[in-house]
Structures are given as C-alpha cells and as structure tokens.
Amino acid sequence: MSLCTPQSCDLKKSLLALALAIAPLWCPAAKSQEAPDLRPEISNITIKVNRTVSEGDVAEGCASAVSGRTLLAFDHLAWNDGPGEISLGDPGCPDCQTDFVPVCANPIFECSPAGGHNHAHLKNFSAYSVMKRGQDAVEVRGHKEGFCLVNSVCKEGVTPPTGGNCNQLAAGCADVYSSGLGCQYVDITRLRPGKYTLRVELNPLRTITEASYDNNVQTFDFEVCRRTPSRITLTVAPGDPALGGKRPFTAEAVLNFPSSVSLKDFDPIDDGLIPQLILDSRYALPGFSGLPPGKVGTGCFPQDGWKRTGDGKWEFRSDSELDAQCYGNSTAGVRSAVVERRGRSLFVTLRGRLDPTLVPPLPTTVSFSASWSGAPNTSTNDTCWAQAGVGRCSRVGPGKVAIMCR
DSSP: OOSSOHHHHHHHHHHHHHHHHHHHHHOHHHHHHTSOOEEEEEEEEEEEEEEOOOHHHHHTTSOSSSSSEEEEEEEEEEEEOOSSOEEOOOOOOOOTTTOOOOOOSSTTEEEOOSTTOOSEEETTSEEEEEEETTOOSEEEEOOOOOBOBOOOEEOTTOOOOSOOSSBEEOTTEEEEEOTTSTTOEEEOTTOOSEEEEEEEEESTTOOSOOSOOTTOEEEEEEEEOOOOOOEEEEEEOOOBGGGTTBEEEEEEEEEEOSOGGGGTTOOHHHHOBEEEEEETTEESSTTOOOBOOOBTTSSSSTTOEEEEEETTEEEEEOOGGGOTTTTTTTTTTEEEEEEEEETTEEEEEEEEEEOGGGSOSSOSOEEEEEEOOOSTTSOGGGGOOOEEEOSOEEEESGGGOEEEEO
C-alpha cells in the first residue's frame, strides 16, 4: 500500500537526493581530512637575568615589573602540518599602533601592546606554563598567548598564499616568534631554586578545529640554580674627545657558578661570550650581540677573534669599531677580553669604550653577568647562572670625573 501520492513521493525523492549531494560538506570525517594540524617547536631556551622589559609587556601581563626580571626566553615556531590551512577572516581590529583598546570586531582577536608587536593577535593561540619537574601544578604562567598568524617559513616546495592580516597559516608553513620579541618568555623571577619543566601548548582551548591534537604540546626540563657570591671591579675613565666623548672602561669580574658542570664544555672559540653590564638598570652595552665565536683571523681584521692562551684561558680582540663596514657596533665598544675558566669560576676582564650617555654620573647599582651560545634546544649555561655586583661607586682621579666601583 502506498503511503504517498506520486507528487509527494517525487518531492521526498528530490529531498533525499539533495541530502546525499550535500552530505560531504558537513560530514565530520571529510572536515577532519581538510583540517590543519598545529605543532609547536621550541629552541634556544635561555635564562636571562636582571632584564628590563617594555611597559607594553607589563600591560599585557607578561611581567610584573619593567626591570630586574629573570626571564625564561625561547624561540617558538608554530607549525601547521596540514593538510588544511588556517584562515580566520578579517580580525577587524583598530590601528593597534595608536589605539591600545584591545577590542576587535572579530572576538577571537585583540590588539597586543607588547614590545615589538602592536598589531592584531589571535587570542588563546598558545599557552606557556612552568611546573615543578614531575608535578602537574602550575608554578607560573607565561602570557604570550596571542599570535599574529603569518607564513614566516615554509617547508621546501610549499608556496604560501599571498596577503593575509595576521589571520592565516598555510599547510607546511610556520609562524616564527624569536626570543627577542616582547612576551616571548616566561617571567620566572619569583621561582625558587629547583628543577622545573616548561610546557608549551598550541590551541589550548581548541578554538581551531584540527585534524589531530596529539602533537600540540612540547616540554623542556630546566633548572633554576642557587646563586653564589660573585664580584666585579669597574673603572670608567673620563670621556675622550678624540673618540667622540666615549669613555674608556675596564671591567674585572669573577663569576662563581653553583657547579663546575656549568663551565665544563665552555669554549668561547666555539660559543662566543655575551657579557651584560648594567648600570642603574640601564644596559651599558646596548643592542649587544656579544663577542662572536671564531678563531683569530675570522673577524673583519686579521687580528680579530679568539685565541687560546693556555688550559682554560682565552683572549679576544676586535677592531671592528674602527670600520663601519665590519661588524658595526656588534661588540658595543668592547675591544678586548681575557677569559679564564677555573673550577666553577669564570674570570672575565673586558676593556673598551662606553657611550657616555649610558653612564650615570655616579652609579648606585652595578651588575655583571655572562652567558654563551649552546647547542639548539639547550639552555644557556645549563640554566645555572652567576651574577656579580658591587658594593659602592665613587668618583676618583683628577677632577673627580672618573668612576671606580667595587
């Protein structure tokens, strides 16, 4: 017995055919095959001590104060392993350079005021957290949660689409955030000495539908070591008119590390040396990329570079400041260095010239630290650092214009 008229049966058949035709558009399996697949890749994990961050970083909650911060910094690549791309539409944000109200028409975006950004960020794209090793309770969180999604690097053979406004990531491409950018760290200033784990997760709230969430997390173990007393003597001479007013200086420091393991594999010929001299919370070596690795003869001038002078002893020289076509200001006025590794101590003597605008009339605080490059995915100095300070500074010499700190 028929339950429908010929006309109604034809209508039902037409509806069924239409449903079968559009089924692939909403079928979850088909959607999964076209979804992106996010994966974090972190490297160059480094503990940076006594650092100053931008006010924008503080406003975004990445650091609790501008100066005196200890940062666990690292490079982060957010890969889309595909097969689908991420395309999130127009963020609809105001001019983030001038309008710091973090409201955008698209609610999953916001304006980021952090140093080096000031543009639209996808909210809750990443989560950085630190916990004691072997435990789940979070000790401290990072607040670099938003990303401006762009195709920074791509795998060989991948040609990403052009255009985009912080809102797309092609399959086979990654968005790159280096440790020098604002908020690309976790502020670990308040952490007590101990062993910890850094956990980096992409898409923690599952805002983006992915083909798989199994590879969204990467972890890294590090240690915050107990500091040991170190010392420095700093002498800053009056400005030399022949050198544009630059002030010759000598810094002699003894950095005592918690363990000789921190210095076991140190060799500045391979690793270079990155000293940091801070006078009243101001970097006296601004934009300093360190004393580069390499033997004598590998620099701009034939005498530039490192040479070994004995067991655990090295000397460095750079005349690049004499020729702007060389390193420019990469050594920031440091002309020579003598370094000696002895047990768990590192003896460092630096000589060079400081920008007079970066030298206070009489510093009240002086600190000195040193780090060096390690293999990828390892922390500088095995994450154990040493920092030297002085008791007081005084004016000395004729006219009381030179400075002595000890």
